[in-house]
Amino acid sequence: MNLQQLRYVVATAEHRTMTDAARSLYIAQPALSRAIRDLERELGMTLFARSGRGVVVTAQGRRVVKLAREALDAIHEIEALSTHNHSSEAELRIASTPSLEPGLAGRILPAYTSEHPGVRVHIVRCDGRDGVVNAIRSQRADLGLTDLPVPADLISHPLERQEIVLISPPGLDLPDPVPMNRLNGMRLVLPTSGSARRRELDSLFAKYGVAPVAALEAEERGNWLGPVRAGMASLLWYRGMAEQAARAGLVVRPLDPSIRRVIAIVHARRRLPAAAQEFLTVAEGGSAA
Structure with a gap:
C-alpha cells in the first residue's frame, strides 16, 4: 500500500464513478481501476461495489476511506511542520x-x-x-x-466574475460589442482539442450555434498573443489580458451577450x-x- 493508492481511494469515493475519479486525478480510467483492484486484493476486502455506471462504497470501504483521508491529512500536517x-x-x-x-x-x-x-x-x-x-x-x-x-x-x-472578450488584430471589420453569431467561421486561437478548456469553449460555441475555425491549437497560453499580433487569428480570453493586448496594438471587444466566468x-x-x-x-x- 502507498500514498498514491490512498489518494485513488479517496477520489473514487468522492466522485462515485471511476471515469470521473480518473479524470480528476489526470490518469487513465483503466489504470485507476487496476490500482483499486490491486489494493482490494492486497487488503483482502472489497472497497467499492459496482452499481450501474458508478460505484458504491462498501461498509468496509467507508472505514478505509475515512482512514485514508486521515492519513493524507496527517502527511500534509507533517510536511507543514517540517517546513515551519x-x-x-x-x-x-x-x-x-x-x-x-x-x-x-x-x-x-x-x-x-x-x-x-x-x-x-x-x-x-x-x-x-x-x-x-x-x-x-x-x-x-x-x-x-x-x-x-x-x-x-x-x-x-x-x-469575482471576469468577462470573456474577443482580442483581434487591428483592421477587422467587427461591431463593438461582437454578436456571438459573428464567431461563426472566424479564425481563432484555441486550446488543444480534447482538453478541458477546449471542451468548455466547444460547449459555448454549441450553445450559440457557431463553428469557429481553429487557426492554431495550443495549451501554452503565454504564446497565444503572438499569432493574433501576426494577424493569423483572434482570441477569446479574459478582460484581465486586455491591457497586455492593447499594449501590443490589438483590439479588445466585448461579446454580445456578455459572457463571464x-x-x-x-x-x-x-x-x-x-x-x-x-x-x-x-x-x-x-x-x-
Whole structure:
C-alpha cells in the first residue's frame, strides 16, 4: 500500500464513478481501476461495489476511506511542520494562471502583505487551470487562483466574475460589442482539442450555434498573443489580458451577450496552514462580484 493508492481511494469515493475519479486525478480510467483492484486484493476486502455506471462504497470501504483521508491529512500536517522548522518565517505558496496573476499581485497581495508582513509569499506560475490543479494536488502550492469549474476533490472560494472578450488584430471589420453569431467561421486561437478548456469553449460555441475555425491549437497560453499580433487569428480570453493586448496594438471587444466566468481561490480538502487561512480571509473580504 502507498500514498498514491490512498489518494485513488479517496477520489473514487468522492466522485462515485471511476471515469470521473480518473479524470480528476489526470490518469487513465483503466489504470485507476487496476490500482483499486490491486489494493482490494492486497487488503483482502472489497472497497467499492459496482452499481450501474458508478460505484458504491462498501461498509468496509467507508472505514478505509475515512482512514485514508486521515492519513493524507496527517502527511500534509507533517510536511507543514517540517517546513515551519526549517524556516525562520512563514511561507505561503499560491499557484496562478498568467492571465490572473496581475490581479492577484495588484489587488489581493498588497492587502495581505500589509496585514501580514512576516509571511513570505511565492507565486507558482502555472499554464492554465490544469496546472493550478496539479500544483495543489502535488502540494507545490497551498492555494490556487483560477477560473471554475475545478475537480470535486478541491474546495473553491469564488471571488469575482471576469468577462470573456474577443482580442483581434487591428483592421477587422467587427461591431463593438461582437454578436456571438459573428464567431461563426472566424479564425481563432484555441486550446488543444480534447482538453478541458477546449471542451468548455466547444460547449459555448454549441450553445450559440457557431463553428469557429481553429487557426492554431495550443495549451501554452503565454504564446497565444503572438499569432493574433501576426494577424493569423483572434482570441477569446479574459478582460484581465486586455491591457497586455492593447499594449501590443490589438483590439479588445466585448461579446454580445456578455459572457463571464467565476474566478476563485481553490485548495485541497485538508486543514490549511495559518498563512493560507489568513490569505483567504483577506481575499474574500476584498472581493467584488
